[in-house]
Amino acid sequence: MLNLFQLVLQIAVILVAARVVGFLFQKINQPQVMGEMVAGILLGPSLLGWLAPGISAALFPPASLTYLNALSQVGLVVFMFVVGLALDPTELRGYGHAAVLTSHVSIAAPFCLGGITALYLYPRLSDDGVTFTGFALFMGSAMSITAFPVLARILSERGLVRSRMGTMAIACAAVDDVTGWCILAYIVVLVRVTHSGRPASVTIGGSLLYVALMLFGVRRILPAFERAFRKRDQLSDNLVAVIVVLVLASALATEWLGIHLLFGAFLMGAIMPKAPAFSRYLLHKFESVTVVLLLPLFFAFTGLRTRIGVGGGSIWLYAAIVIVVAITGKLGGSMLAARLAGMPWRESASLGILMNTRGLMELVILNIGLDIGVISPAMFSIMVLMALVTTFMTTPLLEWVYPTRLFKAQLDEVHQNVA
Amino acid sequence: MTAYILMVGAPVLGLLGILEAGRTIAAPPSIGGEWTLQFDAGPQCAGIPASLNISQSGPAATITLNDGRTIQARVDGVTLSGESLRVSIAGKAGSRTLIGVLSLNGCGPVAFHAIRRAAAKRDA
Numbered sequence A: 001m002l003n004l005f006q007l008v009l010q011i012a013v014i015l016v017a018a019r020v021v022g023f024l025f026q027k028i029n030q031p032q033v034m035g036e037m038v039a040g041i042l043l044g045p046s047l048l049g050w051l052a053p054g055i056s057a058a059l060f061p062p063a064s065l066t067y068l069n070a071l072s073q074v075g076l077v078v079f080m081f082v083v084g085l086a087l088d089p090t091e092l093r094g095y096g097h098a099a100v101l102t103s104h105v106s107i108a109a110p111f112c113l114g115g116i117t118a119l120y121l122y123p124r125l126s127d128d129g130v131t132f133t134g135f136a137l138f139m140g141s142a143m144s145i146t147a148f149p150v151l152a153r154i155l156s157e158r159g160l161v162r163s164r165m166g167t168m169a170i171a172c173a174a175v176d177d178v179t180g181w182c183i184l185a186y187i188v189v190l191v192r193v194t195h196s197g198r199p200a201s202v203t204i205g206g207s208l209l210y211v212a213l214m215l216f217g218v219r220r221i222l223p224a225f226e227r228a229f230r231k232r233d234q235l236s237d238n239l240v241a242v243i244v245v246l247v248l249a250s251a252l253a254t255e256w257l258g259i260h261l262l263f264g265a266f267l268m269g270a271i272m273p274k275a276p277a278f279s280r281y282l283l284h285k286f287e288s289v290t291v292v293l294l295l296p297l298f299f300a301f302t303g304l305r306t307r308i309g310v311g312g313g314s315i316w317l318y319a320a321i322v323i324v325v326a327i328t329g330k331l332g333g334s335m336l337a338a339r340l341a342g343m344p345w346r347e348s349a350s351l352g353i354l355m356n357t358r359g360l361m362e363l364v365i366l367n368i369g370l371d372i373g374v375i376s377p378a379m380f381s382i383m384v385l386m387a388l389v390t391t392f393m394t395t396p397l398l399e400w401v402y403p404t405r406l407f408k409a410q411l412d413e414v415h416q417n418v419a
Numbered sequence B: 001m002t003a004y005i006l007m008v009g010a011p012v013l014g015l016l017g018i019l020e021a022g023r024t025i026a027a028p029p030s031i032g033g034e035w036t037l038q039f040d041a042g043p044q045c046a047g048i049p050a051s052l053n054i055s056q057s058g059p060a061a062t063i064t065l066n067d068g069r070t071i072q073a074r075v076d077g078v079t080l081s082g083e084s085l086r087v088s089i090a091g092k093a094g095s096r097t098l099i100g101v102l103s104l105n106g107c108g109p110v111a112f113h114a115i116r117r118a119a120a121k122r123d124a
Helices: A004-027 A032-043 A053-059 A062-086 A096-125 A132-144 A148-157 A164-196 A200-221 A223-232 A237-257 A261-270 A276-305 A314-340 A345-355 A359-371 A377-392 A394-401 A404-418 B002-022
Strands: B033-038 B051-057 B060-065 B070-076 B079-082 B085-090 B097-102 B110-119
Touching (some): A004 A032, A004 A062, A062 A276, A062 A359, A096 A132, A096 B002, A132 A164, A148 A345, A164 A345, A200 A237, A223 A276, A314 A345, A359 A377
Antiparallel strands (some): B033 B051, B051 B060, B085 B097, B097 B110
């Protein structure tokens, strides 16, 4: 039964922890979201549950987590809509073969290395309830994801958004995101069809029909929202509510089809009109409550599922392997591809570092993987650790490879030459 | 074009090879999820639980009893063993059963068999 007092207390504790740790991380030049992710882990069994098991058990009893999970899932649905909304296909145009090569390599290389790692980890961290194919494909897609929102925030904070490297990173991350989610959708279908008993033709045929309906049907009526916005520079509450209902309906459709409700929310965002003022308005409308209130709940829920150290001492070895492979595949692959495509070494390395940012998109994928049982609790914890390490290393590594003073000096030089 | 074939084509072909090679790798039997214990002659001792939850990561398993206590156990082949229990894992992944003995809370070894109520989140 719902204990409202406990739920409200949990939310309050999570929000305070997220804001405090986020603030502290900002002080060491890390994005706020990195601190919020760490706050979630600190509230879980890896720290609070270990240091003060009594307080942890009283604050987060297992039975109460259902409600926290439900709230965080609602937050994720809105967040995935926002991520889709921020994706602009026109950003992909005009970068030529450099962007195509870099983005494809930044998926293929870590994907392949993830598969090789799966050969070693499958008998050690999985079980025969999951096929090797499902496990390896999931490892590959989890290794190849890039946190588009975190990356965009880091670029913005460093004033790199309009640089060649920045625009290239955003274009590549957008391709990675779309490809990653398509592959993940396939894996979810693969796993769920195996275990649900529902004919694969229903899920696959239904999914294709759904995507076609969204792209060629729903997408054509969405500009009506933008036209309404242009008339008054805002949308009425009723129209905003209609958009929310469309997002929820799309999420429910994909959940019913057996993919996952987050895919529906993401696709709905991706097909929304991309006029800058309209996108900014919707982002502002949806982002604040999601980012401030609901995402920290998701981080906390992820932290409560993360048990760093479960599975014995060998877990640390597996974690080290996963982290090295993830960095080699993503950072190394992107850097080499950019260099081969003609970018200077410094910019190539910076691009690789940016593409290596996995952030909360990785956590979203890992939670889906744990929910559908394609990864074990220990594998989940290892991958969460990898997500934290690869996100944490981005800012200091970028500053080391491409210092802000150097970038600003180059920018001043360009301006002087133009003048 | 050469760079594309080398850096994208090769990993994709490599992945196909990996997926093929991986088919021969065996993972430990899946035992994660909620289990109901059944005793041939009824539970002889009050300290023996009626159900348990197994959280599995490869051969490592954490068994949580319905009173919240946990037991660390390990899967070795088709045997699950840990402090105070030794169990044989029988059947295929979809219809697995556990058959073994438990000795908890001062209760002598009690023979039981267990049926899985729900696999670990697989159909979530």
